[in-house]
Amino acid sequence: MKKFINKVENVENEMIQGLIKAHSDKIRKLECGNVLVRNNKKEGKVAIITGGGSGHEPSFGGYVGTGMLDAAVAGAIYTSPAADIIYEGIKAVSADKGVLMIPMNDTGDIMNFEMAAEMADMDGISTAMVVTNDDVAVDNSLYTVGRRGVAGTVLVHKIAGAMAETGASLEEVKAVAQKAIDNVRTMGVAINPSTIPSAGKPGFELADNEMEVGIGIHGEPGVYRDTLKSADEIADVLLDKILSDIDYSNSEVAVMVNGSGGTPLMELYLINNHVYDALTEKGIKIYKTLVGNYMTSIEQEGFSVTLLKLDEQLKTLLDAPADTIAYKA
Amino acid sequence: MIRCMEQEKEFLTDLDNAIADGDHGINMARGFCAVEQKIADFGSKDIGTVLKTAGMTLVSAVGGSAGPLYGTAFMKSGMIMNGKNEMNISDFIECIKVSVEGIMQRGKAVRGEKTMLDAMIPSLEAMEKAFSDGLSDKEIIEHGVEAAKNGVEFTKTIAATKGRASYIGERSIGHQDPGATSYTFLLDVVANAL
Numbered sequence: 001m002k003k004f005i006n007k008v009e010n011v012e013n014e015m016i017q018g019l020i021k022a023h024s025d026k027i028r029k030l031e032c033g034n035v036l037v038r039n040n041k042k043e044g045k046v047a048i049i050t051g052g053g054s055g056h057e058p059s060f061g062g063y064v065g066t067g068m069l070d071a072a073v074a075g076a077i078y079t080s081p082a083a084d085i086i087y088e089g090i091k092a093v094s095a096d097k098g099v100l101m102i103p104m105n106d107t108g109d110i111m112n113f114e115m116a117a118e119m120a121d122m123d124g125i126s127t128a129m130v131v132t133n134d135d136v137a138v139d140n141s142l143y144t145v146g147r148r149g150v151a152g153t154v155l156v157h158k159i160a161g162a163m164a165e166t167g168a169s170l171e172e173v174k175a176v177a178q179k180a181i182d183n184v185r186t187m188g189v190a191i192n193p194s195t196i197p198s199a200g201k202p203g204f205e206l207a208d209n210e211m212e213v214g215i216g217i218h219g220e221p222g223v224y225r226d227t228l229k230s231a232d233e234i235a236d237v238l239l240d241k242i243l244s245d246i247d248y249s250n251s252e253v254a255v256m257v258n259g260s261g262g263t264p265l266m267e268l269y270l271i272n273n274h275v276y277d278a279l280t281e282k283g284i285k286i287y288k289t290l291v292g293n294y295m296t297s298i299e300q301e302g303f304s305v306t307l308l309k310l311d312e313q314l315k316t317l318l319d320a321p322a323d324t325i326a327y328k329a
Numbered sequence: 330m331i332r333c334m335e336q337e338k339e340f341l342t343d344l345d346n347a348i349a350d351g352d353h354g355i356n357m358a359r360g361f362c363a364v365e366q367k368i369a370d371f372g373s374k375d376i377g378t379v380l381k382t383a384g385m386t387l388v389s390a391v392g393g394s395a396g397p398l399y400g401t402a403f404m405k406s407g408m409i410m411n412g413k414n415e416m417n418i419s420d421f422i423e424c425i426k427v428s429v430e431g432i433m434q435r436g437k438a439v440r441g442e443k444t445m446l447d448a449m450i451p452s453l454e455a456m457e458k459a460f461s462d463g464l465s466d467k468e469i470i471e472h473g474v475e476a477a478k479n480g481v482e483f484t485k486t487i488a489a490t491k492g493r494a495s496y497i498g499e500r501s502i503g504h505q506d507p508g509a510t511s512y513t514f515l516l517d518v519v520a521n522a523l
Binding site for chain 1: 342348350389393398492500
């Protein structure tokens with residue numbers, strides 16, 4: 001393992017400290033743990049909270065701020081934050097209109113958020129939860145715990161955060177967040193795995209000519225392994241699966257070409273070149289494109305493609321102002 | 330238990346890597362170390378308090394899904410042992426029983442989904458039977474360990490339908506479940522302590 005770190009057990013804390021030192025104008029950390037909250041807490045709005053393991057930077061601390069998240073709770077790398085610390089986050093951001101929790105569909109995250117909501121309930125804080133599950137690689141069947149939440153989560157947070165800023169009720173914000181979840185789909189691929197510092201070795205191994213298709217964001221193996229193909233061919237594999245999942249014909253979409261952390265922007269733009277052409281050829285209108293490292297898996301080399309099908313309301317909310325470290329609109 | 334989790338950290342992590350996200354051993358070792366610090370100066374506190382504190386510490390220090398699951402098990406056991414300074418074998422079996430119930434509820438899982446329950450439920454059944462057969466305390470728990478080990482072997486034959494391992498579906502067959510394995514290690518520690 002070769003990384004710029006000090007002690008493996010300090011990676012998460014030192015990263016959060018560095019983040020705060022860089023962006024103390026926008027966010028601060030709660031004393032009790034790695035809960036990042038916005039400086040300008042706003043009354044009269046629903047508070048949006050999310051959380052998950054570390055290693056996905058800039059998710060989610062990078063999206064705390066005006067127009068997006070009120071709090072992001074960071075666990076150890078790839079590990080859900082604990083219920084008691086999520087509860088502290090809920091208490092810190094709770095204003096007068098309730099708290100909407102938007103975690104990704106992950107067994108640990110859901111259990112900890114549910115426990116935290118039970119604790120908040122005892123304090124009389126009203127919470128609601130919607131769960132992102134945009135990964136089309138995983139079959140949504142009785143035989144899994146449902147689809148994973150992956151990069152499309154960032155767009156759901158953007159939409160929900162914008163709705164919350166309007167002063168909408170908890171029910172209204174929850175409904176629009178769910179609408180975004182229902183219309184967003186993602187699929188990813190990797191050519192080199194990530195190494196959790198405390199594990200010291202990669203989560204899986206790939207030969208030089210292999211790729212892992214349908215990968216999640218926790219370094220877990222994908223759905224199948226295949227020989228490496230050209231960027232255009234790989235993008236088509238991902239797009240085919242996404243486009244066959246919901247009907248995108250004649251629709252307007254937001255596109256996200258997301259890097260897993262180790263893939264250069266050069267390659268991400270090269271991929272977007274084809275994604276744009278392939279979608280346009282199919283008569284799908286691209287309303288907005290995001291290319292970059294939005295939801296990473298430490299140093300994994302890989303990317304995902306996300307499509308969010310838009311209507312007028314979602315377009316307005318996507319365009320609404322956001323002022324966070326990693327997402328500006 | 331604490332030493333055991335430290336010793337088996339890498340093995341559990343390797344098992345987890347094969348089918349999921351490769352952190353089970355690391356998280357369990359971190360959690361049990363935290364429990365050690367927390368209960369170090371508990372002295373003569375009752376077993377219920379010790380178990381409840383251990384459970385809350387596991388929730389907070391393990392995180393992930395093992396935290397809420399093992400945490401729930403210890404907290405539920407703590408409620409059974411409230412105010413008691415000694416634990417007999419029927420108390421212990423009752424603790425495992427409420428742990429199984431708590432874990433099924435928290436994890437929304439049943440037997441046969443390649444989870445810790447596939448070791449826990451058979452071991453509970455084996456211990457209940459051994460108890461009614463009038464075996465010694467040590468023999469009862471050894472029967473539980475044996476059944477748990479068979480449960481771990483059984484997890485190799487099935488595909489996961491719960492947790493992150495469910496994402497790789499059929500590819501999880503052939504690998505043993507890390508949670509079932511860590512439970513078996515912990516029960517084995519109890520058997521060896523008698």
